[in-house]
Every structure is written in structure tokens, then in C-alpha cells.
Amino acid sequence: MITLAVDCMGGDHGPQVTLAACRRFLEAHEDAQLLLVGQLPQVQALSHARAHAVAASEVVAMDDSVEVALRRKKDSSMRVAIEQVKHGAAHAAVSAGNTGALMATARYVLKTLEGIDRPAIATQIPNARGGATTVLDLGANVDCSAENLLQFAIMGSALVAVLKGEPRPSVGLLNVGEEAIKGSELIKQAAELLRAAGARGDLNFIGNVEGNDIFRGAADIVVCDGFVGNVALKTIEGLASMIGGFMKEEFSRNIFTKFAAIVAYPVLSALKKRMDHRRYNGAALLGLRGLVFKSHGSADALAFEQALVRAYDAARNDLLAQVRAQVARAAPLLAAAETALETTASPGL
Amino acid sequence: MITLAVDCMGGDHGPQVTLAACRRFLEAHEDAQLLLVGQLPQVQALSHARAHAVAASEVVAMDDSVEVALRRKKDSSMRVAIEQVKHGAAHAAVSAGNTGALMATARYVLKTLEGIDRPAIATQIPNARGGATTVLDLGANVDCSAENLLQFAIMGSALVAVLKGEPRPSVGLLNVGEEAIKGSELIKQAAELLRAAGARGDLNFIGNVEGNDIFRGAADIVVCDGFVGNVALKTIEGLASMIGGFMKEEFSRNIFTKFAAIVAYPVLSALKKRMDHRRYNGAALLGLRGLVFKSHGSADALAFEQALVRAYDAARNDLLAQVRAQVARAAPLLAAAETALETTASPGL
Numbered sequence: 001m002i003t004l005a006v007d008c009m010g011g012d013h014g015p016q017v018t019l020a021a022c023r024r025f026l027e028a029h030e031d032a033q034l035l036l037v038g039q040l041p042q043v044q045a046l047s048h049a050r051a052h053a054v055a056a057s058e059v060v061a062m063d064d065s066v067e068v069a070l071r072r073k074k075d076s077s078m079r080v081a082i083e084q085v086k087h088g089a090a091h092a093a094v095s096a097g098n099t100g101a102l103m104a105t106a107r108y109v110l111k112t113l114e115g116i117d118r119p120a121i122a123t124q125i126p127n128a129r130g131g132a133t134t135v136l137d138l139g140a141n142v143d144c145s146a147e148n149l150l151q152f153a154i155m156g157s158a159l160v161a162v163l164k165g166e167p168r169p170s171v172g173l174l175n176v177g178e179e180a181i182k183g184s185e186l187i188k189q190a191a192e193l194l195r196a197a198g199a200r201g202d203l204n205f206i207g208n209v210e211g212n213d214i215f216r217g218a219a220d221i222v223v224c225d226g227f228v229g230n231v232a233l234k235t236i237e238g239l240a241s242m243i244g245g246f247m248k249e250e251f252s253r254n255i256f257t258k259f260a261a262i263v264a265y266p267v268l269s270a271l272k273k274r275m276d277h278r279r280y281n282g283a284a285l286l287g288l289r290g291l292v293f294k295s296h297g298s299a300d301a302l303a304f305e306q307a308l309v310r311a312y313d314a315a316r317n318d319l320l321a322q323v324r325a326q327v328a329r330a331a332p333l334l335a336a337a338e339t340a341l342e343t344t345a346s347p348g349l
Numbered sequence: 350m351i352t353l354a355v356d357c358m359g360g361d362h363g364p365q366v367t368l369a370a371c372r373r374f375l376e377a378h379e380d381a382q383l384l385l386v387g388q389l390p391q392v393q394a395l396s397h398a399r400a401h402a403v404a405a406s407e408v409v410a411m412d413d414s415v416e417v418a419l420r421r422k423k424d425s426s427m428r429v430a431i432e433q434v435k436h437g438a439a440h441a442a443v444s445a446g447n448t449g450a451l452m453a454t455a456r457y458v459l460k461t462l463e464g465i466d467r468p469a470i471a472t473q474i475p476n477a478r479g480g481a482t483t484v485l486d487l488g489a490n491v492d493c494s495a496e497n498l499l500q501f502a503i504m505g506s507a508l509v510a511v512l513k514g515e516p517r518p519s520v521g522l523l524n525v526g527e528e529a530i531k532g533s534e535l536i537k538q539a540a541e542l543l544r545a546a547g548a549r550g551d552l553n554f555i556g557n558v559e560g561n562d563i564f565r566g567a568a569d570i571v572v573c574d575g576f577v578g579n580v581a582l583k584t585i586e587g588l589a590s591m592i593g594g595f596m597k598e599e600f601s602r603n604i605f606t607k608f609a610a611i612v613a614y615p616v617l618s619a620l621k622k623r624m625d626h627r628r629y630n631g632a633a634l635l636g637l638r639g640l641v642f643k644s645h646g647s648a649d650a651l652a653f654e655q656a657l658v659r660a661y662d663a664a665r666n667d668l669l670a671q672v673r674a675q676v677a678r679a680a681p682l683l684a685a686a687e688t689a690l691e692t693t694a695s696p697g698l
Contacts, residue, residue, distance in 0.1 A: 128591045139525055142533040176488055176579040184491040184576050211580045212587025224580070227533050230525040231560045231577050232584045238561025239588050242477045243624065250620045251613075260613040267606045267613075271599045275592065 001031055002315045004092050004308060005084035008038035009059040009077040011096025012298050018096065019046040021304035025312075026050055032312055035084055038077040056080035060101045062297055069101035070108060078102060082109045085290040091315035092291035094282075094307050096299050102292070103140050103285060110290040115327045115334060118144075119287035120152045120226070121294065122159055124280040125236065127217035132280050134160050134169075135214060135222045139230035140285075146189035147337050149173070149223055153194055153203055154330050155286040156221040158323040163313055164220075172209030172219030174228060182208065186225075193337050194223075202330045240275070282307030284314065291320055350380055351664045353441050353657060354433035357387035358408040358426040360445025361647050367445065368395040370653035374661075375399055381661055384433055387426040405429035409454075411447045411646055418450035419457060427451060431458045434639040440664035441640035443631075443656050445648050451641070452489050452634060459639040464676045464683060467493075468636035469501045469575070470643065471508055473629040474585065476566035481629050483509050483518075484563060484571045488579035489634075495538035496686050498522070498572055502543055502552055503679050504635040505570040507672040512662055513569075521558030521568030523577060531557065535574075542686050543572075551679045589624070631656030633663065640669055 008018040015038060022034050026048050033050040036043040043053045056077040060069045069076065078097045084090035086109050095102050103119065112119055122136035136156050141148060153171045160169040173191055175183040183191070191208065198205035209218050211232060224232070247268075251261035261268070277296075281303040285292040291314050295307035327334075357367040364387060371383050375397050382399040385392040392402045405426040409418045418425065427446045433439035435458050444451050452468065461468055471485035485505050490497060502520045509518040522540055524532040532540070540557065547554035558567050560581060573581070596617075600610035610617070626645075630652040634641040640663050644656035676683075 128594060142525060142531075142536075174580060176491060176576055182491075187491075187576075211583030211585075212590070214584060215587035215591040227525055227536075228577055228580050231523060231573070231581055234560030235563060235581045235584055236560075236588055238564035239585055240592075241561070242564040243589075243592060245477060246620055246623055250616045250623070253616075253619075257616045260616050264600075264609040264613040264616075267599045267602075267609050270602075271595055274595055274599070 002312055003033050003090045004311050005035040005081040005090035007077045007081040007095035008036050008043045015042045017301050017304055020301040024305050025308040035090055037081040060097050062098045066100050066104040079105050082106050086110055092311040094293045094311045096295035096297050102294055106285050106288055106292045110288040112287050115331050116151055116287040118148055119285055121283050122156055122286055123283040125214055127215050129217035133214050137226040137229050138233055139226045141226040144225035146193050149190040150193040153223045154326050155323050158326045159284055160220050162317040162319045162322050168204040169220035170204045170206045171221045172206050174222050174224035175208035178208045197333055278303035282310035351661055352382050352439045353660050354384040354430040354439035356426045356430040356444035357385050357392045364391045366650050366653055369650040373654050374657040384439055386430040409446050409450045415449050415453040419453055428454050431455050435459055441660040443642045443660045445644035445646050451643055455634050455637055455641045459637040461636050464680050465500055465636040467497055468634055470632050471505055471635055472632040474563055476564050478566035482563050486575040486578050487582055488575045490575040493574035495542050498539040499542040502572045503675050504672050507675045508633055509569050511666040511668045511671050517553040518569035519553050519555045520570045521555050523571050523573035524557035527557050546682055627652035631659035
């Protein structure tokens with residue numbers, strides 16, 4: 001039996017969406033049970049033999065700062081859900097709450113894995129091959145070192161291996177060109193580390209990739225620092241939303257275009273389904289001593305259910321043990337990198 | 350009379366496209382003349398009273414390295430076009446050649462303006478408001494300082510002021526959140542400089558913007574380092590091309606979807622026109638002692654003509670003098686920033 005702790009209060013819509021998703025999830029997964037964390041009696045609205053309400057008196061708002069979430073809302077549904085994982089009452093926690101607060105709380109409550117300096121956020125972006133490219137980091141770390149990028153690559157590989165059953169997923173380093181001489185100093189250092197890890201067999205590193213390669217599906221995993229990843233993700237969201245808006249406007253311009261929309265409806269809905277980011281909802285917080293998944297704040301029931309499914313799959317396939325094992329396997333390389341970089345940074349000491 | 354020097358050999362298609370664009374441009378601009386730079390007799394194929402062939406024996410290939418372009422192809426069409434600007438024979442140069450070679454050659458031949466450490470590449474990205482957002486830097490500088498970002502903001506403001514007749518265009522700093530406390534150390538430093546420039550009246554700085562704000566049109570100008578800008582631009586191109594590919598596939602799936610495509614044709618072509626990046630072709634190389642515009646390598650005649658129009662507009666409105674004046678006006682601030690940063694970097698000296 002897999003147990004997930006669900007922050008039912010988080011996200012733009014709260015229990016209305018999360019409880020509907022929980023019901024659908026339970027119906028489809030007979031070996032799963034859910035801890036519905038949140039304010040009573042709200043979370044008790046879902047009555048199911050495999051759903052159990054867990055009381056949490058506070059709610060982290062979507063615009064609460066990390067400080068407010070950590071210091072002033074110690075009994076928040078987000079935190080109580082994560083604590084279920086820490087205490088072994090749940091295999092994974094899922095929340096649609098605000099990203100900064102979720103990462104900070106998860107890190108505070110669960111701590112990072114040995115050998116990992118910074119946890120990262122990994123999400124899936126649909127690609128032209130009909131699958132999805134896993135991209136990390138998506139905003140948890142704005143000032144990264146080359147070693148951090150290597151750690152992200154290792155954790156991302158474990159994630160994709162577990163969730164897609166791909167034993168040696170390919171890793172690309174996001175850069176401004178494919179040639180090894182391109183990029184910032186940081187990226188060049190990271191590329192060297194990744195090549196070394198590839199040579200040792202710790203990673204399937206395929207080299208530099210560019211922004212458009214995310215959509216070409218050139219690599220299973222694309223590694224970047226959190227600043228670049230966040231900008232890329234928000235740029236993608238912005239463009240997709242602009243195109244969607246333009247399509248709506250053009251098809252509703254007059255009686256003729258509305259007729260065209262009716263005729264084209266099956267095509268447009270196939271297109272919409274194909275581009276549907278809800279199918280890929282559920283970002284993994286990697287590098288912690290426990291599994292936490294983050295749903296998009298604006299998720300509807302279908303999207304939130306996907307995040308639950310991803311957490312369930314990760315728990316069933318013991319993602320945590322996989323990440324731990326891969327990090328341990330790469331530990332000598334990470335230690336060597338650290339020493340090398342320290343030597344470079346302070347040549348006189 | 351405005352004179353443009355055109356690298357007719359550059360780009361994926363060479364003279365076939367560039368000469369067609371030159372003819373259309375000349376027909377629409379009676380006070381312009383063109384220097385058609387390239388191999389003879391190819392560039393002589395266009396015969397027009399206001400077009401003059403200028404011989405250049407070599408061509409920089411799209412995959413030539415900067416070294417090859419600079420050292421081994423000293424008589425390239427790209428270089429000769431830029432030299433026309435240096436020697437005062439042309440007001441601006443336009444090339445669809447490879448970006449790295451073009452920037453390096455332009456920098457070598459023309460040198461940077463006083464007070465500018467690094468030239469930048471500024472392009473326009475269509476936004477939901479029906480206009481375009483100017484984004485810089487797009488890849489010329491992968492390791493930037495906070496001062497570089499301030500210089501980009503100043504040069505971008507001059508560009509938009511001149512090309513759009515907007516006297517105080519708004520400037521946003523690309524970041525991972527709107528709050529001032531967000532971002533990498535570099536971005537926080539840059540934000541401080543930009544705020545100081547805003548307070549002095551040198552800039553209309555509106556604060557941090559996020560990736561999706563490029564498409565919302567939240568700021569006239571979005572400033573970022575070249576690494577982030579390049580990733581964002583290529584990500585945009587990748588997503589747009591994937592969506593375009595999906596649409597083609599879905600509409601050509603079977604006889605019914607093909608019928609739908611015919612009915613929806615006017616809507617789809619309106620949509621295509623609206624999203625048409627060709628209308629925004631022509632990136633400015635800013636910070637040099639001369640005007641150089643870069644066309645997309647894959648530009649067709651319509652797109653290349655747009656790049657010519659942008660160079661023409663820039664020359665007619667004396668963009669160079671505007672950039673020079675704005676940089677001079679902000680010189681005290683730049684000098685102060687340099688001193689402040691040097692002091693921070695070496696506290697003991």
C-alpha cells in the first residue's frame with residue numbers, strides 16, 4: 001500500500017480541486033491511500049475508505065514569503081503534509097502551494113541527502129517526439145556552482161530512470177551553442193565535470209544542448225541553473241498563453257471564423273490535447289530525504305491528479321533509494337570536483 | 350540620401366534572397382541607396398540606379414568560427430560591408446551572416462563606443478499587445494557584470510526611442526520574480542544600478558520582470574545577460590516551431606481535417622500573419638562606433654527587407670548619435686558603479 005500526504009489547501013483553488021483529484025486518484029489506484037491534510041471540516045468533505053483526514057489549522061497563501069511560511073505558520077497544511085513523510089506516515093507529499101515556501105519547508109523539515117548541497121526542482125516539458133523532456137533546476141537555485149549542476153544531472157537521471165523505466169537516460173547541458181568552447185565559465189566547468197561523470201559511466205552525458213533542443217527532445221534530461229531554468233519555463237508559459245489567446249481571438253472574430261472554429265473543432269481539440277501541459281503536471285523536489293511533488297498552483301482536478309500519480313509512481317519505484325544510490329555512486333567524483341575547485345579558487349592556500 | 354552596405358552573400362540563401370530584398374527595399378525607399386557587397390558577378394545581378402556593386406572575394410560560412418572569419422577571410426563580404434560604415438561610405442551595414450563572426454568582425458573593425466565595455470545584440474519579440482518587446486543581450490556576452498547590464502539598458506532605451514519614437518521607453522530587468530529581493534547576486538547588483546539610473550532620470554526603469562512578461566509586453570525593453578537571452582530566444586523559437594509542426598500534422602491527418610484546414614484557412618493565415626516573426630527581423634548590434642544590423646540567417650526576402658528597413662530607420666534617425674549621447678549622459682553613474690564594484694571586490698586595497 002502506497003500512502004501519499006496531500007496538502008489539500010494549497011494552490012489557487014484549494015479543496016475544491018484537490019479533493020476532486022483525490023477521489024479520482026483513489027478510484028484508479030486500489031493500492032493507494034491518502035492523508036488529506038488541511039482544515040477541518042473542509043478536508044472531511046471527501047469520504048472514502050482509503051482517505052483519512054489529518055488536521056492542520058493554517059494555510060500558506062500563494063503570496064506568503066518563505067519567512068511567513070517557515071516561522072509563522074508552523075501548523076500549515078503544507079508543513080504537516082511534509083511532516084507525514086518525515087515521520088514515515090506517508091511515502092510522499094504533494095502540494096500545489098507556492099514554490100518558494102514548499103521548497104524551504106521541505107528542506108527545513110526533511111533536510112538534504114548526504115552529498116547534495118542544494119535540492120532542485122525538476123519538471124517535464126512536452127516535446128515534439130510525443131514525450132516530455134525533464135528539465136532541472138527550475139528556480140530553486142539562482143547562484144549555482146558547477147558541482148551543483150553535476151548533482152542535478154545525477155538526480156535528474158535517477159528520476160527519469162525510475163519514472164520512465166529508462167535505464168540510462170541521456171543528459172544535455174543547456175548552453176548557448178553545441179560546441180564545447182561555448183558558454184560562460186560556470187558552464188564550461190560544469191561540462192568538464194559532466195564529461196568526467198560520463199566517462200566513469202555515472203551518467204549518459206551527450207554534451208551541450210540549446211534552448212530549442214528542449215522541444216526537439218534531443219536529451220531526456222536538460223540541466224541548467226535555476227535562474228536560466230525559471231526564465232525558460234516562464235518564457236514558454238508566456239508564449240504558449242499568447243498563442244492560445246491569439247487563436248481564441250482569431251476564431252471568435254466574426255460569424256465566419258466562428259463557423260470555421262466549429263468545423264475545425266476536432267482538430268483544435270486534438271491539438272489542445274497534444275499541447276496539454278496538465279498531463280505533465282507534478283514537479284519533483286529532488287535531493288531531500290523524502291519525496292515531495294509540487295503541482296502547478298493553477299492546476300485543475302485533472303492536472304492535480306497527474307501530480308498525485310507522479311508521486312505515487314515515484315514512491316512505488318522507490319525513487320528516494322535510487323537517487324541516494326546514484327549520488328553515493330558519484331560521490332568520489334563530487335569530492336574530487338570540490339577539491340579541484342577549491343584549489344583553483346585559493347591557489348595560495 | 351541614406352546609404353546601406355549590404356552583405357549580399359550572408360545567410361542560408363545568399364544573393365538569391367538578399368538581392369530580391371534589396372530590389373523591394375529600393376522600390377519602397379526613394380531616398381536610399383545600397384552598396385551590394387559580395388562576389389562578382391553575382392551581386393551585379395541586381396541592376397538599379399541606386400544600387401552599386403562592391404567587390405569582396407570571400408564569404409564567411411554560417412559555421413565558420415570567429416577565428417576563421419577574422420584572420421583568414423579578410424576580404425569577406427561581411428567585413429567589407431562593415432568597412433564601408435567605418436570609412437563613411439555607408440550609414441549602416443546589414444548582414445544575415447553568422448552572429449558570432451558578425452559581432453567579432455564589427456567589434457574589430459568599428460571598435461566600441463567610449464564608455465561601453467561590450468556591445469550587445471538587441472532583437473524584437475512580438476507581444477500580446479500587438480507590438481514587440483525589445484530584448485537584449487541575445488548572446489554576445491555570456492559572462493556579464495552589473496554595469497554591462499546597465500549599459501545594455503541605456504543602449505536599448507536609445508534604440509527604442511529612435512525606432513519607435515517613444516521618448517521614455519520602459520525598461521525591465523529579467524529576473525525570477527518581481528520582488529526586489531529575488532534573483533542572483535549579479536541581478537540584485539544590476540537592479541540597484543538600474544534603480545539609481547531611474548532616480549537620476551537616465552532611464553525609465555520599472556523593476557524586475559519575468560519570462561512571461563516578454564510576451565505580455567510589460568516593458569518596452571527587457572534586459573538580461575547574453576546567456577539567459579540566448580536560451581530564452583532559442584526556447585521561444587523551439588516552442589513556436591513545435592506548435593507550428595503540431596498544427597500542420599493535425600490539419601493534414603485525414604480528409605476531414607484537411608477540409609477543416611480549408612474552411613479555417615482565413616483564420617489560420619490571419620493567425621500566421623500575427624505570429625510572423627519575419628516582420629520583426631533585424632537585430633541591432635549596439636555599442637559600436639557604427640550601425641550594424643543582423644538578419645536571421647534563414648530570412649527570406651520579406652524578412653531580409655525588414656532588416657534593411659530597420660537599418661534605414663536607425664540611420665535616418667541617427668541612432669548612433671542617440672546612443673552616444675545617452676551613454677555620455679549616464680557616464681558619471683557608470684563610473685561610480687565601477688568604483689563601487691571595485692571597492693567591493695577588493696575591500697583591503
